[in-house]
Amino acid sequence: MRSVMHDWADDQCRNILGHLKDAMEPGYSKILISDCVRADEYAAWQHLSLDLFMMALASSQERTESEWRELIEGCVLKIAGIYNKGEGNEGLIEVVI
16 A cells, blocks of 8 residues: 555544455465654654645644554554665555454
8 A cells, every 4th residue: 555544544544454454364465555654753854744734634644653553553463564764755564464
């Protein structure tokens, strides 16, 4: 999913992830989420401004790594890895059941 989850608030994201989880096969299926992963501290101003824009536009947000972990683990899913290039806006979150 590329830039899907940042369009939705946590409740809707949990609903989306719950439906995907129902279709997953343990040990085989993965969800790849390509989205912004903001730094927990000292985030770049571009990420913060995009976060404010998403909040005003769609009542959604750009999530920090800890917010992603809370959201995904709250759906009884596991993060196998979070990959990014440091300052960049894009990250890849690998999710397994």
